Amino acid sequence: MSTSLDKVRNIGISAHIDSGKTTLTERILYYTQRIHAIHEVRGKDGVGAKMDSMELERERGITICSAATYCSWKDYAINIIDTPGHVDFTIEVERALRVLDGAVLILCSVGGVQSQSITVNRQMTRYNVPRIAFINKCDRTGANPGRVTAQLREKLQLNAIAIQLPIGLEADMEGIIDLVTMKAVYFDGDNGDVIREEEIPAALKEEADIAREEMLDAVSMFSDELMEAVLEGTPTVEMIRDAIRIGTLKLELTPVMVGSAYKNKGVQLLLNAVGDYLPCPTDVKNIALDLDNKEAEVQVSNQPGDPLVALAFKLEDGRYGQLTYVRTYQGTIKKGETIVNTRTGKKVKVGRLVRMHSDEMEEIDESGSGDIVALFGIDCASGDTFTDGKINYSMSSMHIPAPVISLAVTPVDNKAQGNMSKALNRFTKEDPTFKTFMDEETGETIISGMGELHLDVYIERMKREYGAELKVGAPQVAYRETITQRAEFNYTHKKQTGGSGQYGRVAGFLEPFEGEYEFVDAIVGGTIPREFISACDKGFQKSMPKGALTEAPITGVRVTINDGASHAVDSSDVAFQLAAIGAFREGYLKASPVLMEPIMKVSAEGPTEFQGAIMGSLNQRRGMIIGTSEEGNYTVVDAEVPLSEMFGYSTILRSLTQGKAEFTMEFSVYRQVPKAVAETVIQERLKLKKK
Template sequence: MTVPIERLRNFGIVAHIDAGKTTVSERILFYSGREHRMGEVHEGTAVMDWMPEEQERGITITAAATYVPWRDCELQLIDTPGHVDFTAEVERSMRVLDGCVVVFCGVAGVQAQSETVWRQADKFRVPRLVFVNKLDRPGADFERVVSDIEKRLRARVVPLQWPIGQEKEFSGVVDLVRLKAWRWDEDDQGAHPIEIPLPEQLETEIEIARGRLLEAAAEADESLLERYLEGAELPNDEIVAGLRKATISGAIVPVLCGSALRNRGIQPLLDAVVDYLPSPIEVPPVEAMVIGGKKDGETVRIEPDPEMPFCGLVFKIATDKHGDLSFVRVYAGSLRSSDQLYNSREKKVERVGQILRMHANAREQIESAGAGAIIALPGLRYTRTGDTLYEKSRPVSLESLTFPEPVISMTVEPVSSGDRDKLLDVLKRLEREDPTFRSSENEETGELLMSGMGELHLEVLRNRISRDFRVEVRSGKPRVAYRETVSRPAARESVVERALGNRNVHGHVRLRVVPAAEVARVEVLWMAPAEQIPRVHQQAIVDALKAEASSGPICSYPVVNVRIAVEGGSVREGESHEGAYCQAAIQALREALQEAGPVLLEPIMRFEVQSPADYLGSIQGDLNSRRAVIQDMVVEGDLRILKGTVPIGEMFGYSTAVRSLSQGRASFGMEPDRYSPVPADRMPNLGY
């Protein structure tokens, strides 16, 4: 970090797919001087979309970090994906950001993934700016989009700019704070905004919008409010200070506008990032839990002080043929090469080699990093996403990251049988990188299964296996990632007595299974007295139960929402044996799950379809045939927005279907909602 922490801005750019988010990022790189050539998504030359898969598809798949200078500040930027299949990339980025810019299409307005990223920003209390993009497009309407954000996202938005013209007439913006107007010249790629007179035809709009802006600024400061109510002229720097205070507190969301593709409006957006988004010392300190010692379990605040012991959160791991990179947000302290850190989960030492700053996929080695920095560390042996790294002098654990469970699966196998072990290794590496990806192997058939968040997610990972890791594979069709649970409590016990070599061994376990909606997967409670089951065998029995619960009694899908209580057993002097106890526990669990009314669960998705009114009937009919429950319909002019829930198993190939039904004019988005029991009349269709 080359600037004082108060001049640092950590922010991300988030949006629904195709709102122009990466084009905004590319213009930021160009106008800040970080890149000397303007990257274009449609040409496959975007710097931030560096993966071949991203360049071919024209979409962002993985969050990419960089840093740029602007004015006297340093901006650390993370460009995130917009497609719902990669929403975990947004989630983990949002966790470590101090602010964000939410990009909206000036034509489409609020879309399905717009709502998702807004909720993610709310979850982590991230201050934000709005950039209404694509105002040069046919159908663009700045006021409608602002109203849409207010109504659908329940936000108090305050325009800081007003567009000069819209659609093909869009030529510039009015700065409502300083009452200046700007246009951009295409001859120099918009590098130098040109000041022009305030448009007389916008006099009324400017007066009303500036009034809202002044009111919002004044409400954040009592002395400013008094002068505002007295009708006094407010200095621009005090207006900016009031708006900054209101933005950081979450009271308002400032709105800017432009057209990134036409090189209009990016420099004022960068100014707004500096003026209104917080530095690391202006957001509440993160909280951590003390590990060990007299204060074990106590909550402490981690102040962003470079003189304090180091504390950082690993929010992302990237893997390729060269190895793993652990992306770390530094919350306190400083780090130098050769330092030793401890991992909160494994309690093991990690030795720091190189310290890297990333510019998309380009690496820059630095000597040290302090509080507020976003860095990458290669070669960490034990670290996983969500782990805390800390100095020995202050052992703490930050709140980890949580991710949704996979909802679809497909089989995968190597083209060459000799590549099987290599494929298994690659799948495990991808699991480490992507917390929403799972791989498994059927012990009976040897079938390999990869599971993820959607068809595109699995397709991208399959292509990466071939392209990045040089393992040619074949894959099956996507299928639903079902889960299993129980509907009632049940108790069972099992005794294992057998000869092992020249001795008899004994194991006896008594347990109970209980439905537990609050438990994400399976939780094992140890209630057995030490005189009934030796404590030395406890961890092995718990591990055996969790492994067995990965294959349920109906059709071998993982068991979820179940609590297993190990209540007791018995000891036989000289014959008690760990393997026998594990075998008894497994047998008791199998019988208890069968007795507890097992239920097959299917993933249910929240969906949103936006369509012109002319196609509404056919789209509704198609959704009904897919077992969709339509919960709401919003009318916005000729646009109809359908919201509801639907089983994901009914939505394979829906992108093609909805395009066909609407002649390409409808769009849709989905995100995981919950797991729900499969209706009894559907079970025969599934072969059960």
């Protein structure tokens, strides 16, 4: 990329479902002349928005895979990643945020800060991503950008400062007042291409003056020069922009803009703000781990001349073959050169290098530091780091949540079997939260992920993209087992009849533990010889994947061994492993094992009149209502509900609230299943096993 690094912006667009992010991205592509016509997300022309390139995304009107695209605005080169709005696809959002330098947080001017905005904001905070807030849909009935700005402060604890005001709202929205330049901006022409600047209408002048004063008060905290100029009454546009930029980059200020992407209002000003206020790659401190130096943290340089460090953050297997999206943190990737995957140590040759524009691409010869491009035919997993071999760095690992739901998929014939394998191979490489394994007893293929919709989408993709016809089982909750009290064991494994004998005695106790598993060696006097201690540990660990209640994995156990016995001839590694397995079995049942289930944090929101119905429906699902927040005619009910009770809830909620309420959920914690429910689950598992 020929653009200098200070003119590069790697940005993400994140928001709650239906806040209009795909529409906004579509407008950005139009105004930056990457596309020459506007198509709506659910448009009558049947073309669908550009960024929703997968058929399924177009059909459902939500974005599933984050398509990366490149555009240029004025003298800025902008890489945009359009990210999904549903919590089930959070890993996509998280991966995007990991490689981006800044983000635009879109909010609906009617819905305001909704549950997913809170999740996305939390993720942005985790990755220190500076952001601009864009209050979209100001043309909608009930639009209230002032209320949304207040919510940004209250609910997201952001120092949100309006730098624009709308000229009119709902159907009367005409344009935008820019509080930095103190001009009224109108968007003329069929697609809002022609920008007309005017004086602020007299009726709004006082409101604009007050809002500007408020903005200057907040912004001048980041610049002494501006503060002095404000006191003297001489602040310039440049001073204000510089101060907003400083505050935004420090994550201490969130400039708030307004507009309506659908009505073509405000998008060009947002693009200006991306250049003015969001960071360039050199503004952001990125850390790599030096694998040759005990994983010491090293700050990457962003210099194109330095050794290469690039992160593969997304894999896609589209019609052009396997595509690997990479972000370069330092150095340059050149076509034809060899790069090294630091996880596997494998060298790979860069065949084709492309800049992606949704599902179209542009061949390039090299990609400099700070850029986001795609490579062809590179075998790697999402999250792998590439270098040129001169250094051995790995970009810090990403937080990956464990799957909470699984279901069995059975291909209908041999052809479908082959296609399903290909699809699963690709999906598991692309999405670390999507896992698959074969159930040894039933021979079924089990897929697991972060929610019903998550698995639903992959099943649909297997059918549509790979032609894999499948029979799909009912969703199963990923139960776990744990113990609730200390229990002793003293087990002897003895086989001394015929052939070489086996002998090992292991004694000690199991007790509840806050982590997953811990082994404590408290043997004194060598009752178990040192060389067999690790065999005991191995035996106990082998017992953990299958609990005695439902064969669910066991977690939260500390095993302490404090006594035992061995035989000079018949004791061996195998004998002590088997003794430990026996000892665990003996102790486990005495330690009052219980079943644990995933509890989801559910946030349901809808009109206040349905608050009682929403609470009742969650309560009936063994939900624990944490609280409710009322604002105007809208209410949010927060609850913790077992995942097993949430299947099909969206249909129930819709019918209870005339389709006016929606909910999101994400995994919160594993908690003990109530006894009566556990009995049922155990009986059902037993029945299944007998079948």
